[in-house]
Amino acid sequence: MSPSAVYFDNAATTRVDPHVVDTMLPYFTSDYGNAASRAHIFGWAAEAAVTDARRAIAALIGADEREIVFTSGATESNNLALKGVMEAYADRGDHLVTVATEHPSIADTATALQRAGKRVTTLGVDRSGLVDLNALRDAISGRTVLVSVMAANNETGVLQNLDAIGTICRERHVLFHTDATQAAGKVPLDIELLHVDLMSLSAHKIYGPKGVGALFVRREPRVRVAAQMDGGGHERGMRSGTLNVPGIVGFGAACAICAESLAAESQSVAALRDRLEAALMEACPRSFVNGDAKNRVPGITNIAFPGADGGQLLKQLTERGITVSSGSACSSTSLEPSRVLRALGLSEADARSSLRLSLGRFNTAAEVDFVAAAVIDIVRSSARGTAS
């Protein structure tokens, strides 16, 4: 193992699986047709490849291939879901319900909708990061169109109870969207069992390429989404623009690998995470795991090291060639403590002392031991520093 490249930031993005790359390559140089070209063999080959990918992506979540709308990633899928649904159902109501720990691509979209005159309720979470189902029930009114609750949180890995939330949405006749970017391919997800109407996905969080994602849009009963981009009417009118054929092929291959290896991989990645947590908890007695330790995706742990400074931890780990993320939302330069950890009720100091370590398919036990030793060393010396 080369200590100069230990990557524990798989929640930010993942290495593309070599098999995914191999599958994509022909679609750059030989089968480079436009999937919308209906009149010739180049177009047909591209369209056939896109259809195969659509099937693989739909299969991962129990959907039909005709329910998959390709986008440039989960950020676009989230924008399309929220803006597209609120626009399409403007005659039914103007109210959106979402949660305080959502990814910025949901939170900022909700803010934009509010500025445009929609009403938004942002539900809080408890210390474990979970939404209170009674608060959700109370928030839904006759004017509510859509509830959007993420499947797994990108900072803590905490899994919401989608089944219960979906059931409430069904009972109250409101649509249910989930940002499943961190959960898909890591835990089993089925849009029927969970009563989901719209689901956002991204390829690059599951060992696929960057710049391609999808929005699942339920067909029965049919969910309407107003296009947010005008053009050639691709993707059944919901998302115009020439399809990213190599990216889509890679996304499909990535989903197929996840579907096949999910059971074994979720166990092996969880075992690595548990080994890391056990080592850190034992050596740093004041440390604790942020969020519900049971309902989590396998690869993410978020740990507070009270008394330590997360920014300093991050900097010193970087100097040792270890890549992790601070609790601060997506930005190690931001001085703001993580909005997500603050929503869980952490003090500003504890939020600032927190690190997100996210593991994946390509990490090893040797790397876990190397990272654990480094974190312990840095936390201990910073504790000595504050004591003196």
Ligand SMILES: *Cc1c(COP(=O)(O)O)cnc(C)c1O
């Ligand atoms: C990464 C991420 C996104 C954004 O996905 P992109 O494909 O990078 O736009 C959205 N939601 C969650 C939960 C994420 O982790």
